[in-house]
Amino acid sequence: MSVYFEAKRLFYNQTGLGNYCRWLLRGLKQHDPAETWHLLTPDNGPSPYLKEFTDASYRIHQYANPLGLARTFMLGRNLGRGDILHGLSAELPFHSIRPNYRQIVTVHDVIFMSRKHDYAMADRMIYTAKLRHAVHTADRIVCVSQYTADDLKKYLRVDEQKIRVIYQNCDPVFYQAQVHCTDETLPLSLPKSYWLCVSSFGPRKNLNSVVEAYRTMSREDRQPVVMVGSGRLMQPFIEAVRRHELDPWFIFLHNLDTPTLAWLYRHSLGLIYPSLMEGFGIPAVEAMASDVPVIAHRGSVLQEIAGAAGIYANCLQPEELAGAIVNIQNNPQWRSGFQIQAKEELKKFDNSTLIHEYHQLYHDTK
Numbered sequence: 283m284s285v286y287f288e289a290k291r292l293f294y295n296q297t298g299l300g301n302y303c304r305w306l307l308r309g310l311k312q313h314d315p316a317e318t319w320h321l322l323t324p325d326n327g328p329s330p331y332l333k334e335f336t337d338a339s340y341r342i343h344q345y346a347n348p349l350g351l352a353r354t355f356m357l358g359r360n361l362g363r364g365d366i367l368h369g370l371s372a373e374l375p376f377h378s379i380r381p382n383y384r385q386i387v388t389v390h391d392v393i394f395m396s397r398k399h400d401y402a403m404a405d406r407m408i409y410t411a412k413l414r415h416a417v418h419t420a421d422r423i424v425c426v427s428q429y430t431a432d433d434l435k436k437y438l439r440v441d442e443q444k445i446r447v448i449y450q451n452c453d454p455v456f457y458q459a460q461v462h463c464t465d466e467t468l469p470l471s472l473p474k475s476y477w478l479c480v481s482s483f484g485p486r487k488n489l490n491s492v493v494e495a496y497r498t499m500s501r502e503d504r505q506p507v508v509m510v511g512s513g514r515l516m517q518p519f520i521e522a523v524r525r526h527e528l529d530p531w532f533i534f535l536h537n538l539d540t541p542t543l544a545w546l547y548r549h550s551l552g553l554i555y556p557s558l559m560e561g562f563g564i565p566a567v568e569a570m571a572s573d574v575p576v577i578a579h580r581g582s583v584l585q586e587i588a589g590a591a592g593i594y595a596n597c598l599q600p601e602e603l604a605g606a607i608v609n610i611q612n613n614p615q616w617r618s619g620f621q622i623q624a625k626e627e628l629k630k631f632d633n634s635t636l637i638h639e640y641h642q643l644y645h646d647t648k
Contacts, residue, residue, distance in 0.1 A: 283648045286343075286361055288369045289321040290353065293329035299371045299390065301564065302426070302450050304331065306370070309451075309637040311339040322360075324353055358383060366647055374416040384647050387416040388424040391561025393486065395437045400485050414438055422647050424448050426562040429583035448639045449587075451631040452564055455544045456571040463545035465538075472533070476506040477607065478550040478574075480543070480565045481557065483513030488556045488579065493522050494600035495607060496531060503608050504531050505551060510543065512536045547572035551611050552620075555584060556597035563587050567631055570624035575617055577606050591624035 292303035310319055319340050324347035343360060347353050357375035361367055361383040369387040394401045394409045417423055417438055423445045425431035431445050463469055481487045496504055509532060523532045553569035555578045566588045569576045578584035580594040595606040610616055
């Protein structure tokens with residue numbers, strides 16, 4: 283049996299789905315260094331990850347992909363009987379006749395179905411068609427959270443017997459007590475005490491709630507917030523900060539490498555994560571691994587991910603979010619309590635356990 287991965291995002295996506303792909307393939311190599319893992323990727327030019335994945339544990343299969351057609355329709359041509367194709371980003375190729383290999387697909391979220399107004403109609407139709415084909419074609423489906431699995435069953439009536447929920451972990455650097463910040467000037471430019479917010483700027487991320495929460499706080503209670511991310515709503519967010527004269531309390535950073543981001547977590551008061559909807563929420567795992575608390579939206583997937591290590595508020599209510607922020611920063615004993623809880627919650631993200639679950643999945647699927 284050989285396992286092939288649709289690995290475009292491993293090579294060409296530096297966040298989100300790309301991080302998941304790289305975490306999985308690194309873990310598989312560590313768990314079974316004698317195995318060869320096959321990576322299918324379009325030849326889209328240079329990738330910063332190409333060198334890492336060219337050692338003996340991996341075999342890269344690059345292919346021409348005019349108009350994206352080869353990836354969508356002909357990806358399985360190199361696979362033989364008994365091989366497995368794992369689509370790592372909610373897609374499997376379309377074929378007029380089902381090939382004789384087995385197929386697995388990982389589904390990260392179905393937010394384009396539950397929050398339709400956040401997406402253009404054409405995009406939503408394409409995403410839905412691809413996902414519907416993938417989940418009904420796949421022999422097994424991996425969901426990265428129970429929250430996503432429940433949504434998948436709700437919107438696409440997927441057979442529950444095909445679904446396995448397997449979490450993912452964050453980069454090991456977040457677990458290191460001593461992290462080197464590669465930008466030597468950054469620590470000198472930051473305030474001694476600050477909150478961290480790691481997020482893209484989009485509607486469901488609900489970042490304006492942080493601005494509204496800070497408007498309700500007294501000046502004495504306001505601690506700076508370091509915003510790490512980018513996105514189409516970043517400029518309107520900055521304008522809102524300026525409009526409400528909150529400039530002294532908001533700092534904007536982007537394009538950080540992983541060690542620098544880990545340093546920021548480790549030295550922060552905690553993570554403010556007001557997103558209304560996620561499929562998983564890897565920043566929560568990064569925060570717990572860094573021994574800092576997580577403030578998140580009540581009712582979101584973060585309650586599954588952070589569990590007892592999080593503090594939850596209705597982030598659509600500015601006073602409630604502000605209260606959570608002030609309570610954490612003014613009560614150091616709470617922070618100690620959350621650190622103890624985080625160690626328990628992090629057990630469900632143990633790398634060896636999760637990678638073993640993937641090995642078992644491949645064995646059961648062949």
